[in-house]
Amino acid sequence: MESWFRLLFLERVSLRAVKLTLFIPLFAFGISGCAATKNLFGFGEEETPPPAEIPEGQVIEPEVERREIREPEIDSEDFEIGAFAGIMSIEDFGSDLVYGVRLAYHVTEGFFVEGSVGQSEGGLTSFEILSGGAQLLSVSERTLTYYNLNVGYNVLPGEGFVGEGRAFNTALYISAGLGSTSFAGDNRFTVNFGAGYRFLLNDSIALHVDFRDHLFDIDLLGEEKTAHNLEGTLGVTWFF
Amino acid sequence: MSERNTTTILLTSRSIKALLIVVLAVLMSQSPNTAIAQVAGEYKTVTVADPYLEMHTGPGRGYPVFHVVDRDDSIEIIMRRTDWFQVRAPDGSEGWVDRAQMERTLQTTGSEIVFAEANQEDFTNSRWELGVLAGDFGGSNIISLYGGYSINPNVSVEVWGSQILGNFSNGWMGSVNLTHEVWPDWRVSPFFTLGTGVIHTEPKSTIIQGEDRTDQVAHAGAGFRVYASRRFILRAEYKSYVVFTSRDDNEEVEEWKVGFAFFF
Numbered sequence A: 001m002e003s004w005f006r007l008l009f010l011e012r013v014s015l016r017a018v019k020l021t022l023f024i025p026l027f028a029f030g031i032s033g034c035a036a037t038k039n040l041f042g043f044g045e046e047e048t049p050p051p052a053e054i055p056e057g058q059v060i061e062p063e064v065e066r067r068e069i070r071e072p073e074i075d076s077e078d079f080e081i082g083a084f085a086g087i088m089s090i091e092d093f094g095s096d097l098v099y100g101v102r103l104a105y106h107v108t109e110g111f112f113v114e115g116s117v118g119q120s121e122g123g124l125t126s127f128e129i130l131s132g133g134a135q136l137l138s139v140s141e142r143t144l145t146y147y148n149l150n151v152g153y154n155v156l157p158g159e160g161f162v163g164e165g166r167a168f169n170t171a172l173y174i175s176a177g178l179g180s181t182s183f184a185g186d187n188r189f190t191v192n193f194g195a196g197y198r199f200l201l202n203d204s205i206a207l208h209v210d211f212r213d214h215l216f217d218i219d220l221l222g223e224e225k226t227a228h229n230l231e232g233t234l235g236v237t238w239f240f
Numbered sequence B: 001m002s003e004r005n006t007t008t009i010l011l012t013s014r015s016i017k018a019l020l021i022v023v024l025a026v027l028m029s030q031s032p033n034t035a036i037a038q039v040a041g042e043y044k045t046v047t048v049a050d051p052y053l054e055m056h057t058g059p060g061r062g063y064p065v066f067h068v069v070d071r072d073d074s075i076e077i078i079m080r081r082t083d084w085f086q087v088r089a090p091d092g093s094e095g096w097v098d099r100a101q102m103e104r105t106l107q108t109t110g111s112e113i114v115f116a117e118a119n120q121e122d123f124t125n126s127r128w129e130l131g132v133l134a135g136d137f138g139g140s141n142i143i144s145l146y147g148g149y150s151i152n153p154n155v156s157v158e159v160w161g162s163q164i165l166g167n168f169s170n171g172w173m174g175s176v177n178l179t180h181e182v183w184p185d186w187r188v189s190p191f192f193t194l195g196t197g198v199i200h201t202e203p204k205s206t207i208i209q210g211e212d213r214t215d216q217v218a219h220a221g222a223g224f225r226v227y228a229s230r231r232f233i234l235r236a237e238y239k240s241y242v243v244f245t246s247r248d249d250n251e252e253v254e255e256w257k258v259g260f261a262f263f264f
Helices: A002-010 A011-033 A126-131 B010-030 B099-103 B118-124
Strands: A079-089 A095-106 A113-120 A143-163 A166-183 A188-201 A205-217 A227-238 B044-048 B052-056 B065-070 B074-081 B084-089 B094-098 B126-139 B140-150 B157-167 B169-181 B188-203 B213-229 B234-244 B251-263
Touching: A011 B234, A079 A205, A095 A227, A113 A166, A143 A188, A166 B140, A188 B157, A227 B169, B052 B084, B074 B094, B074 B213, B084 B099, B094 B099, B126 B157, B140 B169, B140 B251, B157 B188, B169 B213, B188 B234, B213 B251
Parallel strands: none
Antiparallel strands: A079 A095, A079 A227, A095 A113, A113 A143, A143 A166, A166 A188, A188 A205, A205 A227, B044 B074, B052 B065, B052 B094, B074 B084, B084 B094, B126 B140, B126 B251, B140 B157, B157 B169, B169 B188, B188 B213, B213 B234, B234 B251
16 A cells, blocks of 8 residues: 555656646546537536527417326346356366356347356366375465356247246346456466356246356466366346 | 565455455446335336237247237336336236337326437437456456546546456556547547556566566557447557556557447
8 A cells, every 4th residue: 555655646757647647638628628618517507598489379388297207217127146156167176166146237138248256166186186295286276266247148038838837938048258267376368158048937036057168278287278167057146 | 666465366366356346336336227116006107009019928029929908008117127118907917018119108198108218329428338348458368347437428537447367477457547539429439548547467476586566557548439239339449558667667568459338
């Protein structure tokens, strides 16, 4: 924290740079404001125009009080939040429990964007088991934590029938995206893709089955390679 | 002002969690409708003006029509999901109606109802924006999340958080910048940007015996915001960074990024 302070306030060279970087945007802002001096901030209250003259022949000005429905009064439930748990196979490090949280925003009936964070634990490599005592990683380095930001599409929306009288809305979806994985002492740029099945128990609660491959480069065992880390999870989400 | 920082994996995972919490908080506060409680029985009521209104079993085009409401009947709007409205018919059955049909219903006053779809005008005048970009930062991968607030249609303030993932070092960058759009009403709207921030780099221990550094950065750049559809924006940008290192010479880094954003 101290170094921040010093960076921003004490170091003279930086101070000049800060002043410069602050001045230029302010200047740019000033210029853009000139075009609309009357209403600098654009969003403020506009000057009220003079009242329109009542056209000839119209005796009574209609005064209908309307009870308009404004959109925000309708509860819109486009966000989906939830938790998931399952098995993740970390290449060379065995399979272990994975768990995490997921947040999605449904842009259209087809497209959605989602972000997830998950955590798993790497086991022993076969090298470590066969060599007896050699440890490639410390305990804390074996913890795998990832986050990703994905774009998804509901490929096959439909209905699932349970028995004769019950129908549930479902969707088979695919999604892919970017993120970072913290594992083996490093943050690794990670690409992921996968597919899942969403089963809506009612209009707000959904069950998920999701299969995903997380790809990142790792050079821990000699040469650099792209590791495929497969993950299968079950999840519950709530629309809000 | 280089400082030795004993950053561990644990700390990094903690910061990832912190980032997520911030993202969740931002997204939740942006959902404009959750704050308004829908008390049971107080749903908005509209009257069908078309010869009939089709109710689907789910919020999507493919779901079958299972119920029809006749003209002049009243329906209650329960909720909205993307462009579909869940409604309750007079006989109590509930189903989903698309936006186009909902537009052709009447309010209790007899006036037509408007369920506005976000359009290009909103793209120009919207105040809040949230987006994700990824690309190349001086040979490393970079993933960025940003939030923007428009002071007026031309000028907006943006706050960025980025993670840099390279072959030789990793790091974080936080920055604040002003963007200026010259023609905000264009569908493909070019912008210029200037800003400042802080970059933190951690050399990879297996390759270089370096120390963690936190340096100040300043940047200038240009790019395009493209209105895609609804609330979607595509964005591509180039930024040139100057890193004010504690050594004698400053570093210059070039950054290219593409991504998408939403406006609210």
